[in-house]
Amino acid sequence: MTYALEISALEKTYGGVRALDGIDLQVEQGDFFALLGPNGAGKSTTLGIVSSLVNKTAGRVRIFGHDIDTELSAAKMHLGVVPQEFNFNQFEKVIDIVVTQAGYYGIPRGQALVNADALLHELGLWDKRDVPSRMLSGGMKRRLMIARALVHKPRLLILDEPTAGVDIELRRSMWGFLEAMNRQGTTIILTTHYLEEAEALCRNIAIIDKGRILQNTSKRALLRQLQVETFILDPDTPLAVAPVLAGFDVRCDADGHLEVDVPKGRPINTLFHELDKAGVQVNSMRTKANRLEELFVRLVESNSQTGGGQ
C-alpha cells in the first residue's frame, strides 16, 4: 500500500544537538493525522524536512511513494504546506500571493485565477483579494496561508499550528473547512497545541518528544490507555464534605461540586447507584478535562523521567 507520507529512520542534528533521533512514521491516504508534542519535541523539524525547508541528516521520506531524495519534484506536487509563522510577502496583494503560488506549480494564470477565486470565496477572503497582505487580521492571514497551500489541489496538506492565536469562532469554522477537505479525500497532517483540536478532528495520532515517537496509533486506541476518567458533578445542594461512594475516589471542590474518578471499564450506572445510596441529587455532569491532554501530559512526563532521547 502506498502511504500518503512514509518516514523511516529520520534523523536531524543541529550542530551536535540531535533534534530527530530515528523517526518512523506512516500516514495512510485519506487520514486526518495529528503530530503532537511539547515545544522543541521535533514536530516542526519533521514537517520542515517533509516540506524541503530543512535538510535531513539521515533517513528517508516518501510522499505518495515519491522519495524526496530521488523524485523531489513529483513528491512536492502532492504537498501543500501551511507553516506556523506568516511567511508571505507583506507587500503583495492577497490574490497575487495565491496566484503566484499556483504559478510555481506550473498552473497557467487563467486556471490559477479560477482556483484562487474559489478558495478565496470559500475561506471568506474574496472581499480582501486586492488588499496588501499586511493589512489583514491575524485570522485572515492564517486563512490566506491555507488558500495558498491549496491552490494547486495537493493530496497531502500539512498544517503546523493552524489555529494558533485564532479566536474560537474562526477556529471552529477552520475545523469545518478542514473536515470538508478531508472528506473530499485530502490527507491532512497537523500539529497543534490545542489537544481538543486533535481529539475533535484526527483519526490517528503520533506523540513525539525529544526527537522520538512515543506513540503512533489511532486516537481511539490512545484514549483507551486512560485508566481513569474524571467527571465533575453539580449536586442539587452544594456539598462541604465529599460523600463516600464505594469503588470511586470522590473529592469536593471549593464551589461544592464533586469530582469523581471513574476507573476504566466500570459502568457509569454504578456511580449513579452509589449517589442514590448516599442521597446525593445531581443536576448535571461533565468530564473534567480534555482526555487527550491528560494522556499527553502523562506520556511526556513519563518520557522525561525515563530520560528518553538523552
Added chain:
Amino acid sequence: MNRSALWTAFATIVIREIRRFTRIWPQTMVPPAVTMTLYFIIFGSLIGSRIGEMEGFDYMSFIVPGLIMMSVITNSYANVVSSFFSMKFQRSVEELLVSPVPNAVILAGYVAGGVARGIGVGLIVTLLSLAFTQLQIHNLPLMVLTVVLTAILFSLGGFINALLATKFDDISIVPTFVLTPLTYLGGVFYSIQLLPEFWQGVSMVNPILYMVNAFRFGILGISDVNVYLSLIMIFAFIVLLSAVALVMLGRGKGIRH
C-alpha cells in the same frame, strides 16, 4: 514538471520580479536616472567641455557608454540581491522552496528579473543621454550582447550575495566596497591609455574594464582591450557564477537549516 509547467514557473518568477521593481519605481528607476543626469551635466557638459577629446571623441560621448554600463551593472545586481534577501528575511522564500520549481529555474527567474531591471534602467539612461549628446551605434549586436551578458553576470553576483547575506548590512557591502570602486576604476571616465604603464597593468585585472570597453566598442568603435577577449571573459564568469549559485541552492546555503 513538464516543459510547459517549467515555463509557467519561470514566467511567474520573472513577472513577480518585474512587478516588484515597477511597483517601487521611485526607489528603483528614478534614482539612477537622477544620478546619471547629474553625471551628464557635471562631468559631460561642465567639466567635459574643458577636458576636450578622449580617444578622438568629445568627453561626453566617451563617458556615455560607461555610464550606461554602470547603471546596468548596479541595477541588475541590486535588484536580485535586495529582492531575494527580502524574501529570505520575510521567509516568503519558503513559498518557492516547498514548490516543485527546480533550482535552475529559480535562478534563471531571478536573473531574468535582474536583467529586466538592469536593461530597463540602461534604456532610461540611454534616452536621457540623448539630451546631451548624439549616440552613434558602431555595432548593435555586440552592444546588445555585451549589455545582456553583463546584466546576467551581475544578477548572478547579486543572487550569490543574497544567499550568503544574513542581515541587511550584508547586501550593501559588495556594492559599496567592491562594485563601485571597480566600476569607477574600470574605464568609465577615462581611457586606461592615460595611466602609467604599471596602473594600466593593474587595470587589466579589473573585469569591469572589459565589459565597459566591449560596450563602448559597440557604440563608438573604440576599446582599450580586445573585445572578443571581453566577451569570452564575461561568458566564463557567467558559467562560473551559475555553477556556484546552483551548488549553493542545492545545498540550501542560507535558505535551509
